[in-house]
Amino acid sequence: MARPMxxxxxxxxxxxxxxxxxxxxxxxxxxxxxxxxxxxxxxxxGVQESFAGHLRKDSRxxxxxxxxxxxxxxxxxxxLRTISDGLAxxxxxxxxxxxxxxxxxxxxxxxxxxxxxxxxxLTAFLASTGRCETVARELDRDSLQPQVREMLAVLxxxxxxxxxxxxxxxxxxxxxxxxxxxxxxxxxxxxxxxQEPSRSFMPLLGATFGGSTTLARxxxxxxxxxxxxxxxxxxxxxxxxxxxxLGLRSNIAGPKATGFDLSAxxxxxxxxxxxxxxxxxxxxxxxxxxxxxxxxxxxxxxxGSLDITPHISIEAQAGDITWVATGEESLFLGGATLAxxxxx
Numbered sequence: 001m002a003r004p005m006x007x008x009x010x011x012x013x014x015x016x017x018x019x020x021x022x023x024x025x026x027x028x029x030x031x032x033x034x035x036x037x038x039x040x041x042x043x044x045x046g047v048q049e050s051f052a053g054h055l056r057k058d059s060r061x062x063x064x065x066x067x068x069x070x071x072x073x074x075x076x077x078x079x080l081r082t083i084s085d086g087l088a089x090x091x092x093x094x095x096x097x098x099x100x101x102x103x104x105x106x107x108x109x110x111x112x113x114x115x116x117x118x119x120x121x122l123t124a125f126l127a128s129t130g131r132c133e134t135v136a137r138e139l140d141r142d143s144l145q146p147q148v149r150e151m152l153a154v155l156x157x158x159x160x161x162x163x164x165x166x167x168x169x170x171x172x173x174x175x176x177x178x179x180x181x182x183x184x185x186x187x188x189x190x191x192x193x194x195q196e197p198s199r200s201f202m203p204l205l206g207a208t209f210g211g212s213t214t215l216a217r218x219x220x221x222x223x224x225x226x227x228x229x230x231x232x233x234x235x236x237x238x239x240x241x242x243x244x245x246l247g248l249r250s251n252i253a254g255p256k257a258t259g260f261d262l263s264a265x266x267x268x269x270x271x272x273x274x275x276x277x278x279x280x281x282x283x284x285x286x287x288x289x290x291x292x293x294x295x296x297x298x299x300x301x302x303x304g305s306l307d308i309t310p311h312i313s314i315e316a317q318a319g320d321i322t323w324v325a326t327g328e329e330s331l332f333l334g335g336a337t338l339a340x341x342x343x344x
Contacts, residue, residue: 037070037104059107068156079097089108108125110123205342215321235263247281265279265280280298282296282298283298295325300320
């Protein structure tokens with residue numbers, strides 16, 4: 001009678017861990033798209049204050065609807081005081097604002113009055129690469145929010161605007177009929193995109209060294225509970241925060257064991273060159289020695305990263321809690337890891 005109950009308990013545990021992995025990966029995927037955006041007040045000559053107010057309100061709402069986080073208005077005001085004329089209009093000034101507000105993106109709206117109505121130019125600055133891109137369109141005053149949201153949707157993405165027709169361009173003649181200066185903007189945008197083609201997908205390779213100790217293990221287990229590991233990690237960074245990587249660790253001192261996993265990590269920007277975030281890594285655990293057993297594992301870590309150069313960083317993983325499904329009783333390990341990582 002006890003054995004069926006034990007099997008049922010083990011099955012329930014496995015289902016719970018599988019559900020935990022699925023939920024955590026979904027949360028990581030959602031977090032990857034939520035970035036901090038500094039939406040500047042609209043500028044332009046001859047623009048009515050009431051219209052500028054409506055445009056600002058609808059622009060900020062569009063940013064939130066796209067799943068991003070807005071810089072607070074008091075932070076925005078304080079940052080704009082660092083600009084000599086109070087009006088940011090080039091990449092250097094955008095970079096200054098991003099630094100002071102810890103924003104991933106800085107968006108500058110410029111309104112032009114035309115014979116047919118109002119034309120809006122949105123310029124987006126990506127802080128991680130220094131890339132600036134601009135899109136423009138004629139606005140319908142009665143539906144500002146969906147139009148601005150459509151423009152922001154093609155700007156606020158790591159891969160950039162690209163060179164194809166924009167969603168609101170009905171035909172190639174739409175670009176040819178643009179006012180003087182618009183063609184120059186599109187040309188600069190395309191050149192900027194070709195200079196940074198690999199930034200959205202950045203390969204990474206790292207070496208790791210760490211230690212672990214047993215937090216809980218089966219009663220019949222014998223031998224040392226502390227081990228030192230060396231390992232390697234290789235994968236891809238998507239954008240500036242999300243990383244997926246394959247990892248391999250092997251004990252170089254202590255009980256014989258090797259671990260391998262597929263990790264998903266999201267780093268929140270704390271300040272320039274410093275990120276902190278969670279990492280979740282399902283995988284396998286191979287015990288050597290007398291056990292000779294391969295088991296499923298799940299590792300959770302809190303990772304801090306410090307950029308030494310734009311392509312080299314030093315990382316520290318704290319916690320490093322690893323659950324190993326050894327059978328009737330689970331094995332829990334805890335530790336810490338240091339890593340040197342190169343992003344190519």
